[in-house]
Amino acid sequence: MTTAVTPNAAAHAGLAPLASRFVDTDNLPWEKTRFEGVESRTLLLDKASGNVTVLLRMAPGAKLPDHEHALIEQTYVLEGSLECREGRCGPGQFVWRPAGSRHEAWTPEGGLMLAMFQIPNRFFDADGGVTDMLGQDWQEAWGEAANVTQIPEKQAAAE
Secondary structure (H helix, E strand, O other): OOOEOOOHHHHOOOOOOOOOOOOOOHHHOEOOOOOOEEEEEEEEEEOOOOOOOEEEEEEOOOOEEEEEEOEEEEEEEEOOOHHHHHEOOOOOOEEEOOOOOOOEEEEEEEEEEEEEEEOEEEEEEOOEEOOOOOOOOOHHHHHHHHHHHOOOOHHOOOO
8 A cells, every 4th residue: 555645635634544535736835845945835745765755836046056966857947948068958858867876956947847756865964964855854854765765876875
């Protein structure tokens, strides 16, 4: 049985375990992240496996600082763009990043995208801390799921 949920989806309360979960995304709140100009709506969250799907909204000039993809990340751009040193992804375009890739990303004109994580990214703070997008200690928030999904040795050793 799944342990996935859609936080803030009141209509899901009382559904049978194997029922489909239809999500009215317009009625989900935009949640601030720790990065200025970056907000998300969580569509699916499975703490046990690490799977997370979000609508990500970035204001013009917003930036996701130095981070590593613990496992594969997939992003489909709906509006605006998402850029990094390797290239630009615009409306209707898709980018995926392999486990272990590390970079910064930004949106010059802003953007709205659907992002799917096998496990959330690790953000590297100037003080040496490693957190997720919400500012939670990465190991505390996602370490158990990382052990279940067996993140490759290279990344696990960096923790």
